[in-house]
Structures are given as structure tokens and as C-alpha cells.
Amino acid sequence: MHRQITIRPSGHVFHANDGETVLEAALREGFMLPYGCRNGACGSCKGRVVEGSVDHGLSQEAALPAAERERGMALFCQARALSDLVIECREIGAVRDIPVKILPCRVQELERLAADVMRIRLRLPASERLQFLAGQYIDILLRDGTRRSLSLANPPHDDGLLELHLRNYGGSFSTHVFTQMKAKDILRFEGPLGSFYLREDSDRPAILVAGGTGFAPIKAIIEHAIHHGIRRPMALYRGARTAADLYLDELPQRWAREHGVTYVPVISDGSPGDGWTGRRGLVHQAVLEDFPDLSGHEVYACGAPAMIETAKRDFCSLRGLPQSAFHADAFTPAVAAVR
Numbered sequence: 001m002h003r004q005i006t007i008r009p010s011g012h013v014f015h016a017n018d019g020e021t022v023l024e025a026a027l028r029e030g031f032m033l034p035y036g037c038r039n040g041a042c043g044s045c046k047g048r049v050v051e052g053s054v055d056h057g058l059s060q061e062a063a064l065p066a067a068e069r070e071r072g073m074a075l076f077c078q079a080r081a082l083s084d085l086v087i088e089c090r091e092i093g094a095v096r097d098i099p100v101k102i103l104p105c106r107v108q109e110l111e112r113l114a115a116d117v118m119r120i121r122l123r124l125p126a127s128e129r130l131q132f133l134a135g136q137y138i139d140i141l142l143r144d145g146t147r148r149s150l151s152l153a154n155p156p157h158d159d160g161l162l163e164l165h166l167r168n169y170g171g172s173f174s175t176h177v178f179t180q181m182k183a184k185d186i187l188r189f190e191g192p193l194g195s196f197y198l199r200e201d202s203d204r205p206a207i208l209v210a211g212g213t214g215f216a217p218i219k220a221i222i223e224h225a226i227h228h229g230i231r232r233p234m235a236l237y238r239g240a241r242t243a244a245d246l247y248l249d250e251l252p253q254r255w256a257r258e259h260g261v262t263y264v265p266v267i268s269d270g271s272p273g274d275g276w277t278g279r280r281g282l283v284h285q286a287v288l289e290d291f292p293d294l295s296g297h298e299v300y301a302c303g304a305p306a307m308i309e310t311a312k313r314d315f316c317s318l319r320g321l322p323q324s325a326f327h328a329d330a331f332t333p334a335v336a337a338v339r
């Protein structure tokens with residue numbers, strides 16, 4: 001049976017299916033309630049049940065003392081609605097609402113996606129989940145005190161494992177990943193970080209521009225949008241040197257077939273006779289060719305700093321894109337070596 005749940009003070013309404021926790025139902029319908037462990041231990045998801053009743057499930061006493069429970073408090077990662085509910089809790093509206101954590105993790109799997117791109121999947125301790133917005137990144141904390149920034153390629157709803165895409169430019173961390181790292185290795189990271197994420201209060205058509213492993217956060221954003229049924233038009237322009245560098249190419253092809261996401265791969269270093277029949281040149285140039293007017297659009301771009309700078313300058317000055325509608329995550333020089 002569906003239960004209707006109203007959030008105060010926002011007035012947002014969502015519905016919980018049988019067996020779903022309040023948190024699961026809210027996230028499924030696109031409402032970002034805060035959470036941490038998702039197993040009733042940390043208290044991050046605590047809020048008040050103002051009207052209606054809940055089954056508290058496996059809420060632990062340390063996170064929800066009996067006295068608080070009697071005052072109507074609940075852990076929404078455990079609570080299941082027994083009637084329609086009115087609840088009072090904070091909603092995540094911006095990056096600043098999400099706690100940044102330092103967490104240990106274990107390498108679950110390494111997978112070569114292209115000759116020089118590795119997919120790293122990380123598993124968190126059983127008692128931890130990482131709340132983040134699609135498009136954000138984490139910093140891997142290395143033993144020598146340096147850090148390496150890597151975008152999260154998995155969308156927030158699919159957070160059982162964290163997914164990273166790493167290009168091997170020959171730096172010490174990427175060399176380590178490509179030659180020595182193995183499953184079960186332990187890492188530490190800090191995150192989530194960054195203000196590159198999908199602005200869900202906008203309904204402008206979105207153009208997503210990804211260069212190289214800048215595909216990672218764009219993948220998270222598109223999968224997040226598809227999962228939540230976000231209907232605004234989306235066009236992905238993906239730049240790579242050669243066709244072989246378009247790793248995971250079947251994914252955007254599927255988004256195009258099944259979800260109406262326009263997909264335009266563009267290669268910059270191909271040569272006549274290489275068999276490529278698609279677009280050639282610079283990826284931002286392809287956007288300029290296809291859109292005479294960007295004044296009503298929003299752009300999300302991730303890739304090398306030169307691509308980001310040129311895209312911003314040309315989209316804004318030549319095509320009327322408002323500066324505030326250009327969102328970017330540039331690989332900074334120190335980071336470029338690993339992303």
C-alpha cells in the first residue's frame with residue numbers, strides 16, 4: 001500500500017511503497033534527505049514524525065535513545081510508514097548541506113576500460129555510506145601527504161560501490177594503480193567535494209560536454225537524471241582523441257536509444273582512413289556548430305582546463321550563454337596527471 005509522506009517545512013510530498021524506508025522512498029522520488037550510514041547507527045537521518053506512525057526497524061539506541069523516540073524522533077533510514085505521515089526534517093538543497101568525511105575504503109575491483117583508463121571500484125566499510133550529489137569528486141589521501149582528486153562516476157542512488165575513472169598519464173599514483181594496485185588494497189579519501197552537480201531547480205535544456213575521463217562525473221549526472229525521471233532535454237558532447245578512447249561507449253549509445261539523450265561523440269586526432277564516420281575536431285567546436293543560440297541552455301563541462309576555458313569564453317561571448325548557466329569541473333594542472 002502506498003503511504004503519502006509530507007515533508008515540513010518544504011511541503012514536498014512523496015510516496016512510500018510497501019517495505020520501503022522513509023529515506024529510500026524520498027531518495028527514489030528525488031528528495032535529498034540527509035543520511036550517513038543507512039543502517040541505523042549514526043543519527044544523520046534523524047527527523048521528527050509530526051503526524052502518523054512508523055515502525056522504527058533496526059534503529060539503534062545510541063543513535064535514537066528511547067526518550068527521543070517518545071518525543072516523535074525517528075531514523076528515516078530505518079523507519080517505515082505505518083500510515084500517511086507528516087515529517088519534519090532538513091532537505092539537502094546545496095553542497096554545503098552535505099557533510100565532508102574522511103573514510104577508509106577497500107579496492108573492490110580494477111577494470112581496464114581503455115589502454116590508458118582504469119575503472120576503480122571502491123567499497124566502504126559496512127557501517128558507512130557516502131552521501132553526495134551527482135558530479136562531485138573525492139580526494140584520495142596518499143601516504144606522502146598529497147591528494148589525488150577523482151570524480152565519482154556512479155550516481156548517488158547506486159552507492160554500494162564508488163566508481164572512479166583514472167587516466168594513466170605516468171604520474172606516481174596512476175603508475176601505482178596501473179602496475180601494483182590490486183583488489184582488497186586499502187585507501188583513504190576525503191569527500192564529497194566540489195560544486196559541479198546538476199542544478200535540479202532549472203528546466204533549461206542541458207548540454208553536457210565531457211573531455212577524456214571528464215566522462216566520469218557526466219555519467220553520474222546523466223544516470224542520476226534518468227533514474228529520477230528528469231525530463232529536461234539533455235545532449236552529451238563527448239570528446240576523445242581517437243575512437244578507441246571513447247571507453248564505455250555503449251552506455252551513452254543506450255542512453256540515446258532508451259532515454260532520448262542526444263549523443264555526439266567527437267574525435268580530435270583521428271586520421272582519414274581510420275574508419276571513423278562521426279564528427280571530428282574539438283568537442284566545444286561541435287557544440288558551437290550545432291547551437292546558434294545558447295541563451296536558454298545550461299552547460300555542464302568537465303575536462304582539461306584549456307577546453308573548459310575556451311568553451312566558456314565562446315559559449316558566452318558567441319552564443320549568448322549566461323555565465324551563471326556554465327558549470328564546470330576543470331582538471332587542475334596538479335590533478336590533470338591523474339584524472
Ligand code: FES
Nearest residue numbers: 036037038043077
Ligand atoms: S543514516 Fe545513519 S542512522 Fe540513518
